[in-house]
Amino acid sequence: MYCGYCVGLGGLQGARGFVNPCSSLRLEALAAERGGKAVFTDVSVNVEARTLLRVLGPNGAGKTTLLRILAGLGAPSAGSVQWRAPDDSERSPNEAAMFAGHANAMNEALTVAENLSYAAALAGIDCTPMNLRRALTQLGVEKLINRRFGSLSQGQRKRASLARLLLRAQAGERAWLLDEPFVALDTDTQAQLAALIGEELAAGAIVVLTSHQAVAINAPKMQELML
Amino acid sequence: MNWESWSAFWDMGGRGFFVWGSYGALLIAVVAELLSLRSARKAAIRSLHDDHETL
Amino acid sequence: MTTKQKRLALILGGMGVLAAAVALVLTAFNQNLVFFFTPTQITSKEAPIGRVFRLGGMVETGSVKREGVNVSFRVTDTAQIVPVTYSGILPDLFKEGKGVVAQGTLGDDGVFRAKEVLAKHDENYMPPEAATAVERATKAREMASKTLKQ
Amino acid sequence: MARTEQQSNDKFAGRWFWRYAAPAAFYPLAGKIEKIGWVLAVVLAAIGLYMGFFVAPTDATQGEVYRVIFIHVPAAWMTMVIYLAMAFWAGTGLVLGTRLSFMMSHALAPTGAIMAVVALWTGSLWGRPTWGTYWVWDARITSTLILFFLYVGYMALSAAFDDKKKGDRASALIALVGAINVPIIYFSVKWWTTLHQGSSVRPGSSSMATTMLWAMLIMTFAFWAYCVAAAMHRLRTQIIEREAGAAWLDGATK
């Protein structure tokens, strides 16, 4: 069902006409605990399409915990998370969003292509070699496609692993959950990622982001959540 | 009464080592458990009240 | 496939695998989970000839004859008797009138050639009082059938 | 999927189980049970030992050494009973998410392990004069040994997590896995040991002399009482550790 999107995509500019107009994310009275102690309680927020949600708070406030719950990687101790498709049907976190944590989620012994198609298959994305190449091209690392991940430099690794997010975007559902995405990036890559996020948002995505760095992102709508 | 004298009792028909070795082991196990129970409780209460003082 | 169908398929698959496991266990138990045959079973030809199996019963009083390491004795369940030959060292607890389990093969001549003889005195706790041998033999048979059912 | 404690509390509101599922409510009750347990253990042990040593007669075949059964058999039974109880509370904890169930499991494990050691030790000392060997790879002995390993694994696992809640659930899972495996292991070992070690001709009637039986039963109840008391004591200690900061504890521990 996503093939139409994939074939029709000619980079992000072309994608705009096809995006889902109003996927949404709703958190209701969300609470989480760790080791029996409450991390945060009663977090309620509504996020519409084209919105950048910045999750703020000091260390240990539960920013990562919140993102993991949104991605379906952890269970809340109370409250609910709802991802909704444009037709208001409910989505599983995995169908709706792609999570990028501190680690690259790439195995060093495998090539970039092998790693990415593994990630795509588990996310339920139908990923053709063409899609893969296009995603890597957008990040300027298409030459690394058949290199082993372990042989790449830190910057190359980060870019290659971000391609995962673009695969999700190509498949039509576009929500990104980014945990400290700018850490350990050089300024060029930071700017490039910020631009990508901006384009995604403009194309109708939801991006939830935690960051200690003040990187400017051009977002149509911006919400802040203080934990 | 089974025993003619205390020494007969301790001798257990020549099997004193095995009988008293068993009962002795039980005694040691029980005493050790009781001591550990007590020390664990003491430590728990101490840390509980320490917490309160620092608050 | 919807999630529900998927789950159903998985549950059915799991059940199938479990059923196959049960079938295999039953196969195994049909094979040779007989702990021992009693002399009565052996005389009624229930025990396999030429294959290794175990014989259980009581050592008949006065039947033990030793010639060096070669021993012959008779095992009884009070109803039937099976002669046994064995060469080797008998366990200390091997006594006439006590229980014995011998592992070996039954020859065409009806003599049980034991490769291993095991004995254990019973585990009753009581002041002197002997259960009759007949009772024991029935119990032994019951025990054998019980273990078969397990 | 994971039901939280609050939700389940609402669902079963009013039932006695849930009233005492709260550590604060159970703490005083556990204290009472513990006290009764200690008293019963001491009294029953005194009676049982008196009967065992002074009333019960000498065994016909084994002589005096059989008197080990008055502690050996109860310890062996407790090893199994405590494991079952531990697995039961672990399962309850996993399904209902009640904190107290996990604590109950944790409180039982060390006593169970000690019982296993006592059963093995006394069994071995008993086996030497009767069977002629300290150790036989008999089905019961071997499965008690394995139970001991399972206890150790359970305790080691629950201690391996810094996050107590994770440790609770992880060790509960392994307790359940063990519970499924124990019967399989028991029958495997039973078959194995009869294959290679030979089966014993099991006793016909197990009619123990009445005084022997009574002494053993009374000792068994003494062991039960002791184990319950020890578990309750440990449970209370855990409540103190884990509920630190709760106001009610201050009064309760002063």
Add this chain to the structure above:
Amino acid sequence: MSLRAATGAVFRREMQLFARRKSDWANPIVFFLIVCSLFPFAVGSESEKLKLIGIGVIFVGALLASMLSLPRLFEEDARDGSLELMLASSEPLAVLILARITALSLGLGAALTVATPVFALFYALPFDVAGMLALSVALAVPTLLLIGAIAAALLVSARGGAILTAVLVLPLTIPTLIFGAGAALRVLNGQSPVAELALQGAFLLLALALCPLAAAAALKISTD
């Protein structure tokens, strides 16, 4: 059919890793070899004695060797973050884990199975016994990995992984050990090993049905 795609991807990746990193299967084999060759030094080189202990030593060696590869089931993925891909997937986690263990069993199981009859020569075991031992090992390795997966999943985020895995897994492997070695012992005694093989098969199927579920629950607990 994204379930097929997902399980296929998990399986393929495990196989790719197996092909890419020779040490993954070479290390257990070398360990196996060392264990098997140490025992004769300790017990002497008398062939009757060796025959008797050989079956047991080889089987325990195979058991320990397959335990060596347990950490790579989840721990490595947890470190580089790719475990999260599996956890976040909407496909049933138990099935993904099963795919993973299947791949590992095929790789490691094949390696150990091939090595077994060769090592049986050290112990003067006849060919039919060596063959039965290889079959036993082939049946046992997947069972051991399935059981081990539960412990590996529990210990993803715990301290003291290696020893604790052994403490948790080894007692549970006793039935497999008994009947695995038992089958070969039967052949050595000139008896039929069918009962032992059937039971081994039963354990494998039982583990196949239950262990992935338990491992999935364990993984959720330890990564929550």
